[in-house]
Amino acid sequence: MGIDIRSENAGDESAIDICVTRAFGSADEANLFRMLRDWHPTFDSELSICAWDGDELVGHLAMTPVPMRLLGERISAAAVAPVAVSPPRQKQGVGGKMLAFGHKLASAKGIDLAFLVGHPDYYPAHGYECRFGFSKTNYEVDAIPDSTLELEPWPVQEHDMGWLLECDELEWQNVDFSWPRTGRREE
Ligand SMILES: CC(C)(COP(=O)(O)OP(=O)(O)OC[C@H]1O[C@@H](n2cnc3c(N)ncnc32)[C@H](O)[C@@H]1OP(=O)(O)O)[C@@H](O)C(=O)NCCC(=O)NCCS
Known part of the structure; x- marks a missing residue:
């Protein structure tokens, strides 16, 4: 068949x-x-x-x-x-x-x-062409030093939105090749 x-x-x-x-x-x-x-x-x-x-x-x-x-x-x-x-x-x-x-x-x-x-x-x-080549990254996990930073999570507040959206813009928009987020960035 x-x-x-x-x-x-x-x-x-x-x-x-x-x-x-x-x-x-x-x-x-x-x-x-x-x-x-x-x-x-x-x-x-x-x-x-x-x-x-x-x-x-x-x-x-x-x-x-x-x-x-x-x-x-x-x-x-x-x-x-x-x-x-x-x-x-x-x-x-x-x-x-x-x-x-x-x-x-x-x-x-x-x-x-x-x-x-x-x-x-x-x-x-x-019909596909290889455009971005190949990459391989190896990490020696044991060689990564312990972080000296202490991170403290906190809920996003209204006054954080400005710089969060700036980071988003930088990461997703100002590059030659990106896959922009769909939907509302604020979410
Ligand atoms: C990859 C896959 C989708 C190909 O579908 P398929 O129906 O078997 O492929 P086709 O019959 O259209 O094409 C067969 C040709 O592709 C080649 N081929 C199939 N799988 C291949 C692979 N993994 N790497 C390289 N070539 C492959 C065959 O050697 C054959 O070449 P030939 O005609 O010169 O002998 C199928 O093998 C599959 O489901 N694999 C497991 C899941 C997977 O790896 N998916 C792809 C993720 S990117």
């Missing part, structure tokens, strides 16, 4: 959980996707892409629309993750088909670019 690729429908949630958990060998990514679906303000279930073989869900691809700041411009982008194909169905083209379907749909919705953190050998075959 051929693979049918389509957007998520109400009632597909458990099948997605199972497929994503099988693909990754743990429930972390399935939980992450549940959080995106339930909480992300720009989540779009049409960009939650399912690959069905009859009544079995064999693959799932999540694209979350996000506004981005890139070299001074605001653009519409999509964060691609997680991508999952159930183990017995891997390396049969399901992942590629879901990516092609997702890219076409996202373009039709006015999304200019898709980005992800993923396998450097897999995604270039589907």
